[in-house]
Structures are given as C-alpha cells and as structure tokens.
Amino acid sequence: MNVENSNSATSQKDSSKGHENVRANVVSNGNIQVAAVFSSRQKVQEVLNAVQDETSIEVSQVEIVEAGDPKMSEKLERNSAAIGKSMWSSHLLLGSVGLFAGLVVAFFLTQFGPALTQQNPLFTYIALISPGLFIGLFIAGLIGLRPDRNEVIQTVRHAVRYGKVALIINLKKSQSSSEVSQLLKQHTDKVVESVR
Numbered sequence: 001m002n003v004e005n006s007n008s009a010t011s012q013k014d015s016s017k018g019h020e021n022v023r024a025n026v027v028s029n030g031n032i033q034v035a036a037v038f039s040s041r042q043k044v045q046e047v048l049n050a051v052q053d054e055t056s057i058e059v060s061q062v063e064i065v066e067a068g069d070p071k072m073s074e075k076l077e078r079n080s081a082a083i084g085k086s087m088w089s090s091h092l093l094l095g096s097v098g099l100f101a102g103l104v105v106a107f108f109l110t111q112f113g114p115a116l117t118q119q120n121p122l123f124t125y126i127a128l129i130s131p132g133l134f135i136g137l138f139i140a141g142l143i144g145l146r147p148d149r150n151e152v153i154q155t156v157r158h159a160v161r162y163g164k165v166a167l168i169i170n171l172k173k174s175q176s177s178s179e180v181s182q183l184l185k186q187h188t189d190k191v192v193e194s195v196r
Contacts, residue, residue, distance in 0.1 A: 031195050034181055044167045087140075098135050102129040102131065
C-alpha cells in the first residue's frame with residue numbers, strides 16, 4: 001500500500017507541474033499571462049516581493065488592478081490592433097487552407113471518383129470549395145473566441161467588482177509559468193493563467 005500511495009503522490013505532484021490551461025502547454029511561456037486575486041494591495045505587494053525574490057520576474061512585467069482602475073482593459077489585453085491583426089491573419093490562413101483542401105478533394109473526385117462527380121466537375125468544385133472555405137473560416141472564428149482568455153478577464157473583473165486586488169504577471173520566454181503559478185498558489189486560492 002505504501003508503494004501505491006507514493007505512486008499516487010508522485011503522479012499528483014507531476015500533474016501539478018503542468019498547466020491547468022491546455023493551450024498554455026502548447027505555447028511558449030513568453031505568451032502566457034498569470035493572474036491572481038488577493039484581498040488587499042498590501043498582500044499583493046508582499047506576494048510580489050516573494051515572487052521577485054524567488055524568480056526573475058521584473059517590475060515591468062507586473063500589473064496591479066484595483067477597483068476603479070481606468071486602465072483595467074489595457075492591463076488585461078494587448079494592443080487591440082495586434083489582436084485584430086492576428087484574427088485577420090488567422091482567418092486568411094485557415095480560409096485559404098480550407099479552400100485548398102476543397103480544391104484538392106474536388107480534383108480527386110472529378111478524376112477518380114464516382115461517375116456523378118466526373119460528369120459534373122463544375123458542381124463538384126462548387127460543392128467542395130464552399131464547405132472547405134466555410135470550415136476554415138469557422139475554425140479561425142473559434143480560435144478568435146479564446147475562451148481561456150475569458151477566464152482571466154472575468155476572474156479579474158469579478159475580483160475588482162467585489163473590492164479585491166488582482167496581480168497580473170506577463171511572462172517572458174525564459175520564465176516558467178508553472179513555477180510562478182505554484183508560488184502564487186501558496187498565497188491565494190484564485191490563480192488563473194492564459195495565453196495573451
């Protein structure tokens with residue numbers, strides 16, 4: 001039984017090292033934002049000092065959001081032009097991929113498919129290009145929704161609404177998000193992370 005207990009403890013320890021956010025596992029740490037909620041600004045300052053002592057977090061990476069903060073949106077989100085540019089490029093890229101996939105499938109069907117598709121190549125191309133394009137654009141829209149970002153934004157807004165203070169850390173590539181999250185979890189229960 002001791003072996004089983006130690007194995008389960010090890011597996012729990014290993015799973016706690018990973019990100020709770022699946023998307024954060026795929027993206028480099030330079031694009032991750034960690035947010036934590038505290039009861040007062042004094043507590044935020046104490047925790048921030050502890051985090052800076054144990055990690056390489058700099059003051060320029062930190063944002064503190066309190067009730068009535070007029071720059072809360074700027075602290076949570078990047079420049080809106082960058083967000084729009086990434087959405088535009090993802091729609092162009094995935095729409096083109098969908099269009100190309102539809103063209104390839106239509107080509108094979110008109111060359112080697114059933115007699116119906118070989119006898120009506122124009123309708124076959126129309127019938128397959130449209131869904132290919134639509135599916136590519138649909139996937140780009142899903143990527144643009146970013147439900148993981150919503151968790152950070154709603155957590156911070158809810159905390160500020162009820163008089164708490166949020167600490168937001170924008171990580172660099174060389175910094176470990178799991179290490180920062182674990183340090184913050186030692187001081188508060190509410191720690192969320194997301195890709196910026």
